[in-house]
Amino acid sequence: MTVNTALVDPFGRKVDYLRLSVTDRCNLRCVYCMAEDMTFLPRQQLLTLEELCDTAAAFVELGVRKIRLTGGEPLIRRDILSLVETLSSLPGLDELTMTSNGVMLPKMAQALKDAGLARLNISIDSLRAERFKSLTRVGDLAQVLVGIRAAVAAGFTKVKLNAVILAGFNDDEVLDLAHFAVDNGLDISFIEEMPLGEISSHSRSNTQISSEQLRQQLASEFSLLDTAETTGGPSRYFRVAHSPSKIGFISPMSNNFCSSCNRVRLTAQGRLLLCLGNEHSVDLRAILRRHPGDVACLKQHIIAAITKKPERHYFDPERTEIVRFMNMTGG
Numbered sequence: 001m002t003v004n005t006a007l008v009d010p011f012g013r014k015v016d017y018l019r020l021s022v023t024d025r026c027n028l029r030c031v032y033c034m035a036e037d038m039t040f041l042p043r044q045q046l047l048t049l050e051e052l053c054d055t056a057a058a059f060v061e062l063g064v065r066k067i068r069l070t071g072g073e074p075l076i077r078r079d080i081l082s083l084v085e086t087l088s089s090l091p092g093l094d095e096l097t098m099t100s101n102g103v104m105l106p107k108m109a110q111a112l113k114d115a116g117l118a119r120l121n122i123s124i125d126s127l128r129a130e131r132f133k134s135l136t137r138v139g140d141l142a143q144v145l146v147g148i149r150a151a152v153a154a155g156f157t158k159v160k161l162n163a164v165i166l167a168g169f170n171d172d173e174v175l176d177l178a179h180f181a182v183d184n185g186l187d188i189s190f191i192e193e194m195p196l197g198e199i200s201s202h203s204r205s206n207t208q209i210s211s212e213q214l215r216q217q218l219a220s221e222f223s224l225l226d227t228a229e230t231t232g233g234p235s236r237y238f239r240v241a242h243s244p245s246k247i248g249f250i251s252p253m254s255n256n257f258c259s260s261c262n263r264v265r266l267t268a269q270g271r272l273l274l275c276l277g278n279e280h281s282v283d284l285r286a287i288l289r290r291h292p293g294d295v296a297c298l299k300q301h302i303i304a305a306i307t308k309k310p311e312r313h314y315f316d317p318e319r320t321e322i323v324r325f326m327n328m329t330g331g
């Protein structure tokens with residue numbers, strides 16, 4: 001099979017992973033992700049179902065092998081099942097995955113699996129109901145736990161949990177979260193908080209805690225075996241001895257992983273972001289709407305955009321240089 005080299009950036013990195021944000025809206029308001037008072041995009045500014053499908057197809061023709069649907073909360077988009085159905089049958093796409101907060105999974109897990117979604121990441125930052133509510137401002141932990149069970153019952157290849165750990169908020173739950181994952185045969189990744197978007201709930205310089213600090217906590221109760229295994233994303237994984245579970249760390253603050261970056265993101269309004277921590281981007285919606293149905297033209301613009309991918313991000317928890325919130329960016 002010939003290797004498609006259309007999407008190789010100036011630093012020699014092959015882009016084969018697209019994160020597609022389908023909405024900036026959400027049914028939660030996590031304190032590290034959003035401000036309390038958010039203004040969301042008017043619906044006509046979002047890419048339509050057809051525009052999302054055309055763009056995804058163009059990326060896959062150019063060599064993208066994995067697409068993750070995200071947001072905002074992807075499951076609150078009304079046509080999400082049609083999108084999953086269309087994208088999962090794109091010839092050449094190896095894997096369609098999603099990151100969700102789990103709230104809608106009790107109702108939707110089986111339908112998503114049936115529509116062709118292969119893997120699912122579910123975000124859960126606390127196992128204590130009151131704390132879960134205060135971290136998400138409105139969330140009901142019980143609903144998310146039912147959602148996790150529904151995802152497991154639906155038979156996804158792998159269900160992985162994601163937890164953002166903030167010092168002083170939930171860093172005392174790292175062991176509990178890991179035990180919960182292992183006891184249920186799930187993987188879990190711990191994520192360092194990034195300074196994306198101006199928030200008022202806390203000072204991000206006070207809540208930083210590194211993956212290495214978490215790994216040391218975990219080593220007190222788990223035997224963590226180094227592994228080179230990857231799911232094509234930024235997580236660095238350890239196998240848990242005597243268990244099928246893996247524990248991963250996503251360390252954008254303490255361990256720059258840009259040299260192996262294989263990803264780009266498309267925001268819900270069709271802005272192709274070439275790096276999470278930089279503003280380099282191209283407005284694909286303008287191209288889609290100026291040349292409707294012209295896939296060749298879209299592909300030319302995507303190929304040109306990849307030449308603008310920056311070498312790396314520079315995050316400083318003392319300063320929010322990126323004013324875009326994570327729900328806009330697509331996590």
Ligand code: SAM
Binds near residue numbers: 032195
């Ligand atoms: N709503 C879905 C969810 O929460 O899983 C998908 C979108 S959310 C933006 C994707 C991931 O980004 C979640 O795991 C969330 O915890 C993480 N996230 C949000 N804001 C973040 C931040 N400032 N730093 C690090 N991770 C963040």
Ligand code: SF4
Binds near residue numbers: 027030071072123327
């Ligand atoms: Fe919503 Fe996900 Fe952001 Fe939480 S992290 S507010 S669930 S988009």
